Amino acid sequence: MDCRQEKTAEQFRLEANEAFHKKKYAQACELYTKAIEISPSAVLYANRSLARIKLEEYGYAYMDACKSIEWDPRYPKGYYRRAVANFALGKYKAALEDFTRVLQLVPNDTDALAKKKECEKRMRELAFAKAIDSDAVKPCSAFDTIDYESIPVEDSYTGPRWERDEDIKSFCDQLLEYLRNQGRLHRKYLIKLLCYSKRYFDQLSNIVSYQVKECGLTVCGDTHGQFYDVLNIFQLNGYPSRENPYLFNGDFVDRGSFSVEVIITLLSFVCYDPQCMLLNRGNHESRNMNKIYGFEGEVKSKYNEKIYSLFAELFESLPLGHLLMGEKENQRVLVIHGGLFSRDGVTLEDLQKIDRHREPDQGLMAELLWSDPQKELGLGVSKRGIGVSFGPDVTRRFLDANQIALLVRSHEMKEQGYEIEADNRLITVFSAPNYCDQMGNLGAYIRFSSSLEPHVTTFSHVPHPNVPPMAYASNGLSSMGLV
Structure with missing residues (x-):
C-alpha cells in the first residue's frame, strides 16, 4: 500500500x-x-x-x-x-x-x-x-400470591384511586395528569391493573383478529419508556377510546427512564376498555432485556422486586400480533413487532400454536420478535445476533401464502419515524422520537381507515423531566472509547 x-x-x-x-x-x-x-x-x-x-x-x-x-x-x-x-x-x-x-x-x-x-x-x-425451575418444583404464579384488596392506602397518598370497577373512567382521567406531574401510582392500584390486564390477555390467542371499524385504528411502534412522547401522541391524535382505538406494537419499556409510566398508562386503558387499547409483545417485554436495559431496575427503584415479577409474568401473556380485518374479505394487515422467519411456509396457524408464555429466545417466537427486513433478496445473517434478516421476496411469499396485503412491524429506529419497503407491502413504524435523547429522529404513527388504507403522521420529541435514558440500566453496556 x-x-x-x-x-x-x-x-x-x-x-x-x-x-x-x-x-x-x-x-x-x-x-x-x-x-x-x-x-x-x-x-x-x-x-x-x-x-x-x-x-x-x-x-x-x-x-x-x-x-x-x-x-x-x-x-x-x-x-x-x-x-x-x-x-x-x-x-x-x-x-x-x-x-x-x-x-x-x-x-x-x-x-x-x-x-x-x-x-x-x-x-x-x-x-x-x-x-x-424443575419438573419437581414448579414455581407458582406471582399472581397467585397477591391480594391487592388487603393492601392499605395511606392517608398521605394524593393520587387517583380505583376502589370500584365503575370508577375506572375517572381513575384513568386523573391518572395521566398525575403521572405527567411525576406522581407515583399507589402499589395497590398498580397491582390491580396488572391482575385485571393479565386475566384479559390470558384469554387472547397469539395472533388476535381485529375488525377495524369505521372510526379506524392507530398503530404506534416502539415507545421505549418515552412517556412524555406517548402523551404527545394522544395530544396530536386524540386520547384512546372505543371511537379512537390504538394498537401499540411492543417495546413499551426499557432504555427510556419513564417506562413504568408508559406501561401503567397503556394498561389503564386496557382495563378501561380493551377495545380502545390493543397491545403486542415486543422483544423488550422479556426478563433478559429488562435486566440489561433498565425496566427491571426502574420497577425495583419505584416499587419493589415483587411488582417486577408481576410485570415479567404479565409480559408473557401479551399476544404476539394482531391481524387487522378491513371492510372487504381480502383486506388484511398483519401487525407484529419484529419480522419474518428463517424458513418459508410459516402460516398464521403455526404462529397460533406457539407457547408464548416464556422468554422469546428461540424458534418462531424469537424470529417474530427479533427479525429485520433487508434490501437484498433472500435471507441473511441477523445484525442483532438473534432472528434473521429477510428480503422483499421473503415478505412477498409469506404475505401471499397467508392472504395478507401488508405487513406492519416496528423494532427499528427510522430517521423519519417510518419506512416503506418491499414494493409497499411492508411498513416499519417507530414512535420514540429523538430516541434515547440523542438520535435526532422523528417518531411516527399509522392511522388505518376501515378499508385498511394507511396514513402516516410524523412528529418531533417533546421535553421531559431531567432524568436521562438508561438511568436504571445495567452497567455492562458501556464500551472503551474510539481510537
Whole structure:
C-alpha cells in the first residue's frame, strides 16, 4: 500500500470518529467500512464494532470484534467490544471470558473489572433460576400470591384511586395528569391493573383478529419508556377510546427512564376498555432485556422486586400480533413487532400454536420478535445476533401464502419515524422520537381507515423531566472509547 492510500484510510477514520462523536453512528459505520476496504486493522474493526453497538446491531458488532482480535490478538478493545456485544445478547459466560482477557492485557482496568463482576452476578442468578425451575418444583404464579384488596392506602397518598370497577373512567382521567406531574401510582392500584390486564390477555390467542371499524385504528411502534412522547401522541391524535382505538406494537419499556409510566398508562386503558387499547409483545417485554436495559431496575427503584415479577409474568401473556380485518374479505394487515422467519411456509396457524408464555429466545417466537427486513433478496445473517434478516421476496411469499396485503412491524429506529419497503407491502413504524435523547429522529404513527388504507403522521420529541435514558440500566453496556 502506498502513502496516498494510507492517508486516505486515515482520513476516513478521522471522519468516522467525528461522525461517531456527533452520534451519527450509521454514517460512522460507512466511513469505517471505507477505511477498512483500503487498510484493514484491529483498530478500525473495533471502532466499527462500537458504532454498531450504538446502533444495537450486536450481531454485526460481535463479528467486527472477532475481526479485530484476528488482526491483533493482544488488542484489548477487540475483546472488550466482543464482551459488550455478548453481554447485550445475554451471553454472560462468553462476555465473562472476554472481560477476563481484557484484565489480563490491562490489569488495572477498573471498568472491565466491574463488568466482569456483573457477568459473574448474572451467571449466578441464571444458575439459581435454573435450579428452582424443575419438573419437581414448579414455581407458582406471582399472581397467585397477591391480594391487592388487603393492601392499605395511606392517608398521605394524593393520587387517583380505583376502589370500584365503575370508577375506572375517572381513575384513568386523573391518572395521566398525575403521572405527567411525576406522581407515583399507589402499589395497590398498580397491582390491580396488572391482575385485571393479565386475566384479559390470558384469554387472547397469539395472533388476535381485529375488525377495524369505521372510526379506524392507530398503530404506534416502539415507545421505549418515552412517556412524555406517548402523551404527545394522544395530544396530536386524540386520547384512546372505543371511537379512537390504538394498537401499540411492543417495546413499551426499557432504555427510556419513564417506562413504568408508559406501561401503567397503556394498561389503564386496557382495563378501561380493551377495545380502545390493543397491545403486542415486543422483544423488550422479556426478563433478559429488562435486566440489561433498565425496566427491571426502574420497577425495583419505584416499587419493589415483587411488582417486577408481576410485570415479567404479565409480559408473557401479551399476544404476539394482531391481524387487522378491513371492510372487504381480502383486506388484511398483519401487525407484529419484529419480522419474518428463517424458513418459508410459516402460516398464521403455526404462529397460533406457539407457547408464548416464556422468554422469546428461540424458534418462531424469537424470529417474530427479533427479525429485520433487508434490501437484498433472500435471507441473511441477523445484525442483532438473534432472528434473521429477510428480503422483499421473503415478505412477498409469506404475505401471499397467508392472504395478507401488508405487513406492519416496528423494532427499528427510522430517521423519519417510518419506512416503506418491499414494493409497499411492508411498513416499519417507530414512535420514540429523538430516541434515547440523542438520535435526532422523528417518531411516527399509522392511522388505518376501515378499508385498511394507511396514513402516516410524523412528529418531533417533546421535553421531559431531567432524568436521562438508561438511568436504571445495567452497567455492562458501556464500551472503551474510539481510537
